[in-house]
Amino acid sequence: xxxxxxxxxxxxxxxxxxxxxxxxxxxxxxxxxxxxxxxxxxxxxxxxxxxxxxxxxxxxxxxxxxxxxxxxxxxxxxxxxxxxxxxxxxxxxxxxxxxxxxxxxxxxxxxxxxxxxxxxxxxxxxxxxxxxxxxxxxxxxxxxxxxxxxxxxxxxxxxxxxxxxxxxxxxxxxxxxxxxxxxxxxxxxxxxxxxxxxxxxxxxxxxxxxxx
Numbered sequence: 001x002x003x004x005x006x007x008x009x010x011x012x013x014x015x016x017x018x019x020x021x022x023x024x025x026x027x028x029x030x031x032x033x034x035x036x037x038x039x040x041x042x043x044x045x046x047x048x049x050x051x052x053x054x055x056x057x058x059x060x061x062x063x064x065x066x067x068x069x070x071x072x073x074x075x076x077x078x079x080x081x082x083x084x085x086x087x088x089x090x091x092x093x094x095x096x097x098x099x100x101x102x103x104x105x106x107x108x109x110x111x112x113x114x115x116x117x118x119x120x121x122x123x124x125x126x127x128x129x130x131x132x133x134x135x136x137x138x139x140x141x142x143x144x145x146x147x148x149x150x151x152x153x154x155x156x157x158x159x160x161x162x163x164x165x166x167x168x169x170x171x172x173x174x175x176x177x178x179x180x181x182x183x184x185x186x187x188x189x190x191x192x193x194x195x196x197x198x199x200x201x202x203x204x205x206x207x208x209x210x211x212x
Contacts (some may be wrong), residue, residue, distance in 0.1 A: 006131040007031035007158075008122055010101070012039045013055045014048055014171040015201060016062050017190045022160055023134045024063055024096075025070060030158075033095040035126055036063075037118075040107050041100035047107075049175070049208030050201060052100050060087045060098050062191035067094060099125055115145030119155070132156040178202050 007027030011020055027034045038059060041052040064087055091098065103109070104117045123129050133155060135142060146155055162168045169189045177186040178198050187195050194201070 005031040005033075006126050006128050007034045008037065008126075008131045008133045009034065010037045010039055010118070010133070010135070012048060012171065013059050014050050015055065015174060015190070015194050016059050017169055017171060017174050017194070019136055019160075019162060019169050019189075020059075021062065021066050021191060023136060025066065026158070026160060027132075027134045028067075028096065031095075031132065033097065033126070035097045035099060035122065035131075037099050037101040037122070037125075039101050040103050042102040043107065044208065045211050046208050049205045051204070054197075054201075054204070056098060056100060057084055058191075058193050058197065060084060060091060061193040063096060063098070064090055065191060065193065067091075067096075097125065110141050110144050112145070112147055115147070115150070118145060119150060130154050132158050134158045134160070136160050136162040175201075175205050179205055 007030060009020075009023050009027060011023075013020060024034065024036065036059065038052065038055050040048045044051050088098065101118075101121060104114050122131060131154070133142065135157070136159070139157070139159060142157065143151065151157075162170070174186070174190055174194075177189070178201050181202075183195075183198070186198065
């Protein structure tokens with residue numbers, strides 16, 4: 001694809017919130033292309049209550065809205081799209097790619113095996129062996145994924161401390177606000193696409209609680 005600087009974000013986005021958007025904003029500012037890998041794409045359980053189709057929709061819409069507000073990116077026509085694929089194309093035109101990523105096996109696997117799996121997926125999507133990963137916590141975990149020679153030669157790490165963004169909001173906190181219908185608090189920490197879909201998300205979260 002010819003990109004010289006590539007930013008990578010890996011997150012489950014259960015759901016996407018303003019902390020995630022800060023990562024995307026920084027990566028977009030510092031790179032020619034940004035690849036957002038939405039993890040645990042193959043999971044639907046208590047820890048992953050929002051299915052991948054819904055997560056991808058919310059991630060794409062939220063990022064496109066952010067680009068317009070923060071960066072002045074013009075949404076074609078009246079700013080409305082007839083399909084998710086049109087939203088995806090609009091993002092790709094601005095160098096942003098949203099990619100579902102299955103777990104290797106159990107999502108708690110932080111071994112080099114997982115790191116090689118992730119690295120190969122990233123290189124396959126980006127066409128480039130070198131990139132910067134943006135993250136909000138878990139430095140110790142991320143550095144165990146990759147062997148030293150990859151960290152030295154191919155993967156750079158860029159941290160935004162979670163507690164510096166929206167008082168350290170997490171997706172777990174967001175899901176609690178959704179289920180408790182604390183709309184005023186929720187509105188302040190999530191993009192409009194998530195807030196507008198809060199009742200649907202509440203149903204999904206409650207359904208996942210019934211999974212044995």
